[in-house]
Amino acid sequence: MRVVIAEDGLIVREGIAGMLRRFGHEVVAAVGDAEALIAAVRAEKPDVVVTDVRMPPAFSDEGLQAAIALRKADPSLPVLVLSQYVEQTYASELLDSGPSKSVGYLLKDRIGEVEQFVDAMQRVAAGGTVIDEEVVRQLLGRRRDPLKRLTPREREVLALMAEGRSNTAIARTLVVTEAAVAKHIGSMLAKLDLPPDVDDHRRVRAVLAYLRS
Amino acid sequence: MSARNALEALTMRPTRFLRSSWPWRSLAYLAGGTLMGITTIIGGLALLGAGSVLSVVVVGLACYIAALLSGVAVGRLERVRMRLIDFDSLPPPHRPPPRPGLRAWLRFRLREQATWRELSYTMASAMVLCWMDAAVVTVSLFVPSTFLFAPIYLAGERSPLFTVPLTLLAPLALIIAAYPVTAWAGARAAMARAILAPRSDDVDAKLVEVTRSRARLVDAVEVERRRIERDLHDGAQQRLVALSMHLGLTRLEVPPGSAAAESLATAQGLVKDALAELRELIRGVHPKVLTDRGLAAAIGNVAGHAPVPVDLQVELDRRLPTHIEVAAYFVVVESLANVAKHSAASRASITASFRDEWLMLDIRDDGRGGADPSRGSGLVGLADRVAAVAGSVSLSSPPGGPTLVHVEIPCAS
Numbered sequence: 051m052r053v054v055i056a057e058d059g060l061i062v063r064e065g066i067a068g069m070l071r072r073f074g075h076e077v078v079a080a081v082g083d084a085e086a087l088i089a090a091v092r093a094e095k096p097d098v099v100v101t102d103v104r105m106p107p108a109f110s111d112e113g114l115q116a117a118i119a120l121r122k123a124d125p126s127l128p129v130l131v132l133s134q135y136v137e138q139t140y141a142s143e144l145l146d147s148g149p150s151k152s153v154g155y156l157l158k159d160r161i162g163e164v165e166q167f168v169d170a171m172q173r174v175a176a177g178g179t180v181i182d183e184e185v186v187r188q189l190l191g192r193r194r195d196p197l198k199r200l201t202p203r204e205r206e207v208l209a210l211m212a213e214g215r216s217n218t219a220i221a222r223t224l225v226v227t228e229a230a231v232a233k234h235i236g237s238m239l240a241k242l243d244l245p246p247d248v249d250d251h252r253r254v255r256a257v258l259a260y261l262r263s
Numbered sequence: 264m265s266a267r268n269a270l271e272a273l274t275m276r277p278t279r280f281l282r283s284s285w286p287w288r289s290l291a292y293l294a295g296g297t298l299m300g301i302t303t304i305i306g307g308l309a310l311l312g313a314g315s316v317l318s319v320v321v322v323g324l325a326c327y328i329a330a331l332l333s334g335v336a337v338g339r340l341e342r343v344r345m346r347l348i349d350f351d352s353l354p355p356p357h358r359p360p361p362r363p364g365l366r367a368w369l370r371f372r373l374r375e376q377a378t379w380r381e382l383s384y385t386m387a388s389a390m391v392l393c394w395m396d397a398a399v400v401t402v403s404l405f406v407p408s409t410f411l412f413a414p415i416y417l418a419g420e421r422s423p424l425f426t427v428p429l430t431l432l433a434p435l436a437l438i439i440a441a442y443p444v445t446a447w448a449g450a451r452a453a454m455a456r457a458i459l460a461p462r463s464d465d466v467d468a469k470l471v472e473v474t475r476s477r478a479r480l481v482d483a484v485e486v487e488r489r490r491i492e493r494d495l496h497d498g499a500q501q502r503l504v505a506l507s508m509h510l511g512l513t514r515l516e517v518p519p520g521s522a523a524a525e526s527l528a529t530a531q532g533l534v535k536d537a538l539a540e541l542r543e544l545i546r547g548v549h550p551k552v553l554t555d556r557g558l559a560a561a562i563g564n565v566a567g568h569a570p571v572p573v574d575l576q577v578e579l580d581r582r583l584p585t586h587i588e589v590a591a592y593f594v595v596v597e598s599l600a601n602v603a604k605h606s607a608a609s610r611a612s613i614t615a616s617f618r619d620e621w622l623m624l625d626i627r628d629d630g631r632g633g634a635d636p637s638r639g640s641g642l643v644g645l646a647d648r649v650a651a652v653a654g655s656v657s658l659s660s661p662p663g664g665p666t667l668v669h670v671e672i673p674c675a676s
Contacts, residue, residue: 059501065508072512104551109493111555134500135542137552138567139560159538162507162531164515188567 056087056101084116098175118147128152136184154180178214268349269449286441289448293396300393334381356461403440477651492549574612598626606630624670632664
């Protein structure tokens with residue numbers, strides 16, 4: 051997979067590049083600011099973009115703005131945004147910038163969980179939606195009924211669903227059977243008045259749309 | 264309770280009053296008033312006379328200006344003199360001139376309202392008050408002396424049998440005189456105080472200056488906080504992320520289940536905790552989203568981090584000056600922290616809106632109430648911070664709840 055990385059911190063940038071190469075991906079460009087990111091995407095047409103939110107010159111949210119601009123220009127471009135802080139405002143802006151597919155928003159710390167991180171990037175590249183569990187937690191905290199009716203286990207499943215995980219992956223993470231996961235999801239979607247959908251990504255989008263409404 | 268000024272002294276028990284120094288100090292005050300008045304008349308006439316004689320040259324103008332400013336000197340003397348019979352000292356109504364130098368001083372003083380009040384006091388004192396002082400002093404001393412010296416000046420006309428007992432009336436007259444002397448001194452000091460005391464117009468400018476300097480301090484602190492946030496973000500945080508990543512990569516090399524793998528997992532867990540703590544620390548120092556997206560977004564985020572569910576009704580359609588946003592933001596953070604720590608609330612709500620160019624912010628919870636800002640809840644510091652942007656914080660927290668923190672900050676652009 052051909053990847054463009056944008057991250058202003060040299061050690062982290064080189065670290066991500068090395069890690070992705072190790073997993074057999076090709077890092078076609080590793081840049082340190084938003085302008086270079088947009089130029090690199092134009093030149094290289096990568097399969098996926100991994101970018102930090104905060105970059106020079108103003109060290110504000112240039113990376114996020116660049117990601118949004120890239121997605122507006124090409125809605126099918128998979129973009130994974132890394133943030134030092136999980137701010138659901140940023141996540142919402144990113145999700146609102148195009149169809150909620152091929153997009154991800156993760157806390158930068160998740161890079162440490164190397165395999166999960168690479169997996170998340172691959173899922174974004176494959177058209178999936180990956181939202182950090184922390185964002186989901188924040189969104190859950192703000193909503194009142196009917197989320198209150200969800201059981202703790204259902205909330206866990208919801209958070210994992212928002213990360214774009216399949217039933218199998220959720221079952222593995224929670225150490226339960228896949229049938230149990232399906233049951234939780236069914237009752238949860240019913241409580242939230244969402245259509246039970248077979249498609250993982252549409253399911254994620256439905257949940258996110260619900261949370262952010 | 265002991266008297267603090269001449270008028271209060273009049274209400275003392277007569278035995279105490281007459282033995283006190285009040286009547287004598289009042290007498291001294293009035294005698295001084297007479298002297299001051301007469302000196303003022305002489306000085307004023309001299310200045311005006313010199314002014315008209317010298318009006319052809321510039322010095323004449325200086326004399327006129329000096330006459331106009333005589334009130335400043337008289338006012339100062341009066342404030343000192345007044346301490347004789349009034350223990351509450353009278354602060355000067357003047358502000359320090361903005362620049363050093365005589366010209367700046369003159370220009371500044373002539374523009375001050377207090378200067379003209381002092382001039383009017385000086386004229387009143389010279390034309391009316393000092394003569395009344397003189398009259399009161401004279402009468403109160405003349406009557407007792409008349410009795411005291413009766414045997415001498417009536418020596419040839421009346422028999423000593425009549426004149427000598429008259430002298431016994433002198434102390435009585437003196438005792439009676441103590442009252443009008445003290446009363447007039449008290450009334451005169453009250454008048455002087457009314458005219459010479461600083462007015463709100465004089466002081467407001469000072470308050471504005473104090474507020475401005477506090478606001479400057481808050482701004483400086485804010486700039487410093489941002490620098491710290493930036494340094495932590497670019498330094499420690501980056502390195503910890505890189506460290507965590509390398510630990511993760513190393514874990515892939517180590518056979519699962521080995522002692523090294525466990526140790527690496529522990530190390531990575533520690534790094535993760537360190538990152539989480541650092542993130543919270545940075546958020547506390549300076550929230551990035553506040554600078555980037557403004558108060559509404561920042562409130563949304565801080566509500567998302569709160570341990571209790573928070574209902575939001577934030578209607579802020581525009582950005583505010585940074586110092587206002589920061590002050591309001593930290594009130595929200597501190598209030599929600601208090602909700603989590605002390606209130607045992609199950610829900611909280613935040614409403615924010617503009618009303619007539621005021622930012623109105625309410626943070627409520629359904630907890631047990633009884634919050635006391637004096638017991639170090641951090642709200643006092645926040646009230647200071649909000650006061651520095653000319654706003655106010657009020658707290659209502661009856662025992663049993665609910666608790667409401669209400670913030671108002673003027674934000675007219």
